[in-house]
Amino acid sequence: MTDSPVALITGGGSGIGAAVARQLLDAGHRVAVTGRGEARLRGFAKELGEPEGLLTIAGNTADHGDVQAAVDTTLKAFGRLDTVVANAGVATHDTVAEGDPSGWADMVLTNVLGPALLIRASIDALRETRGRIVLVGSVAGFVHGPGNLYGATKWAVTGLAENTRRQVTEWGVGVTLVAPGRVETPFWDGYGSLPPGRLLTAEQIADSVVWAVRQPDGVDVNTVVVRPLGQPN
Numbered sequence: 001m002t003d004s005p006v007a008l009i010t011g012g013g014s015g016i017g018a019a020v021a022r023q024l025l026d027a028g029h030r031v032a033v034t035g036r037g038e039a040r041l042r043g044f045a046k047e048l049g050e051p052e053g054l055l056t057i058a059g060n061t062a063d064h065g066d067v068q069a070a071v072d073t074t075l076k077a078f079g080r081l082d083t084v085v086a087n088a089g090v091a092t093h094d095t096v097a098e099g100d101p102s103g104w105a106d107m108v109l110t111n112v113l114g115p116a117l118l119i120r121a122s123i124d125a126l127r128e129t130r131g132r133i134v135l136v137g138s139v140a141g142f143v144h145g146p147g148n149l150y151g152a153t154k155w156a157v158t159g160l161a162e163n164t165r166r167q168v169t170e171w172g173v174g175v176t177l178v179a180p181g182r183v184e185t186p187f188w189d190g191y192g193s194l195p196p197g198r199l200l201t202a203e204q205i206a207d208s209v210v211w212a213v214r215q216p217d218g219v220d221v222n223t224v225v226v227r228p229l230g231q232p233n
Contacts, residue, residue, distance in 0.1 A: 004053070005129075006078040007213070008032045008070065010061045010118060011088030013040040015185035016136060019206035020085055025053055027210065032074040034059050034066075034088070061088040061114035062106070064121075071121040081125035083213050086115035087136040095147025104149060111153035112160070119164055123173070130172035130217075134209055135161045137179040139225060143233050154179075165222060174220040176212040180205045181227030198228040 007024050011017040012033025021031045025048070032055040035041050041056035048054060055077050059066030074081055089111050092103040115135050126133065141154030161177035168175060184199040205226060212221045 002079065004028050004030055005082040006030045006032070006074065006080050007083040007085060008034070008074050008081060008118075008122065009085040009087055010034045010067075010070075010114065012085075013037065013044045013056070015087075016180070016183065016202045016205050016209075017085065017087040018044055019202040020087065020209045021054070022048065023203075023206050023210045024083075024213070025051055027214070029053070029083075030078050031055070032057055032070065032077070034061065034070045036060055061086075061118070062109035064117050067114070067117040068121045071118075071125065075125060080129055081122055082129045082131040083134065084118050084122045084126065084131075085134040085136065085209060086118045088114055089136065089153075091150040093150070096149050097147050099147075099149065107150060108153055111150070112156045115157060115160060119160075123168065123171075126168075126173045127171045132174040132176060132213055133164060133168070134176045134178060134212060135164075136205075136209070137161065137177050139179055139181045139227060139231075139233070141179055142225065145233075161223070165220075169220065174215070176209075176221050177223045178205065178208050178212065179223070179225045181225075181231045198230045200226065200228045 007029050009017045012021050013035040021033050024031050030053040034057045038058040045056050057070045059070055090107050092107050137157040138154040140151035141158040145151045165175035182199050185202050208224050208226050
């Protein structure tokens with residue numbers, strides 16, 4: 001167990017992050033998950049039976065001190081870091097012309113600054129293990145939506161993935177952007193209902209994340225866009 005790979009996942013207490021954590025634990029990885037809600041993290045750990053290889057860390061992914069503390073805590077507990085998954089994200093579900101700006105700062109900081117802070121805090125450890133950075137983006141980061149500020153944050157994540165790859169690839173660190181289409185997760189709670197049509201499950205997106213993480217040495221999968229069949233945009 002002490003030599004098994006270690007992953008740190010932001011927003012890991014529910015949805016896609018929790019699904020990735022479960023799959024990596026099943027694959028023999030040790031996993032640290034972060035989230036703002038300590039109760040949710042405790043509930044997730046209890047749901048899994050309090051596995052020895054799971055570490056939960058409460059904190060804000062958009063706060064530099066919290067992110068650095070999460071990386072430091074993971075390294076202290078497990079001794080190494082092989083993968084980081086920037087999964088935490090929020091959406092205000094409104095538009096730039098008609099929306100409420102009060103929630104925009106939190107969305108931009110969480111969705112854009114958060115992944116950048118995770119990269120900065122973890123890169124030294126990832127250079128040592130020749131590890132991988134996974135950024136969870138969105139189809140909204142490839143397809144324009146009318147007035148969609150959330151989509152603009154995901155366009156930023158799309159750019160951040162490639163900009164990061166161009167710097168860290170020479171250090172032996174891989175970068176993968178996983179961009180889901182419509183997924184049945186708590187993301188839709190702000191709408192009050194799920195969108196019409198077929199949806200992917202969090203576990204199906206986790207399949208893509210874990211597939212990228214477990215690529216052979218020397219293989220760098222960079223962009224994975226995953227839509228449910230029937231989603232046209």
